[in-house]
Amino acid sequence: MSDEKIELPHNSPVQPTRLELEDTIKFRCHKDISCWNQCCARADVTLAPYDIIRLKKRMNMDSTEFLAQYSVPFEIDAHGIPGIKLRTDDSGACQFMTNEGCSVYEDRPTACRYYPSGLLSMRALGEAKDEQHFLLIKEDHCKGHEEDNIITIGDYRKEQQVEEFDELNRDFYRIILKKKSTGPTIGAPSDMSLQLFFMASYDVDRFRRFVMSENFIKIYDITDEEYDSLEKDDVALMQFGFTLMKQVFFGELSIKEREGAWDKRADERREILEYRKKVEIAEHEKKQEEARKAAIDSGTEHAED
C-alpha cells in the first residue's frame, strides 16, 4: 500500500490512501448481508461515456431518451466541463434498484462495479502521461468491510469486469485530466465546445447525426470505410468523439480537415449573415412604408370628415 496521502474534503468516506493493483482490501458483498441494497438506496453514481452506451442498449432507448429519463447533469470542474450522474427517485434511490438487487447488473456502470473502491486518474506534475491508482471508500452503512474476504484491487477489478470499461473510457478520463491540469493556460472552453463535448461524450446517437451531417462532411476528410463504421458502431463513434474533442480542446490534429474548409465555411456564414441583414432591412423598410401609407390614409379620411 502506498504511503502517499491524498487531500480530501473533511468527512469524506474515502480512505485517504492511494491503492495500487496489488494492494488488498477486506470486502465482500452478497445478497444475505444485512445492508443489502443500502448503497443503491442512496445512489450517487457518475456515468462515463461507455456506461451510457451499455445502459441505453440495455433499456432499448436512444441516448437522448436515456439521458432525459435516467440522468442529471453536473459540472465536473470550474470551467463547466459537463458531467452526468444517474437520476435517482425522490428518496435518493437508483431507478434500477429492485428488491432482488440491480436490474441492469450485467450493464451496471463503472462506479457501481468499482464500489467500494474507486478509480483515481492522476497526472504527476511535469509528466505527460496519466497514471491510474485506486481509492477505498468506507461508508458506515456498508457492512461488506466486515466480511472475511481479502482480495487484491487487481482481482476485484477482474471479478467486477471493470477492465473493459476502463479501457474504453480511458481517453475520456485523459481529456478531463488534461483539461483540469492545463485549463487556465489553454483558456476557458467556449460554450460551443462544451456543448460538443457533452454530445460527443454522452449523447452518442445525437452525435452520430451531427457527424453524418452535410456541414461536418464539408469540413472533415473521413474515408467511406470510417463513415461506415461510425454509422453502425457506437463504440467506434464514441472513440472518434474523444479524438475530435482532443482536436477541439487541445489542437491535437488527428482528424484530417479539408483544405480551406474553415475559410469556406466562414465565407458561407458571412454571406448568410449579409443576406439575413438585407432581408431584415427590406422588411423594416416595408413596415415603415405601410405605416406611412396608413397614416396618409387616415389623414385623408379625417380631411373628408
Ligand code: SF4
Ligand atoms: S445501477 Fe445498479 S448497482 Fe448501480 S446504483 Fe443503480 S441499482 Fe445499484
Ligand code: SF4
Ligand atoms: S455490502 Fe456494501 S456494496 Fe454490498 S449491498 Fe451492502 S452497502 Fe451495498
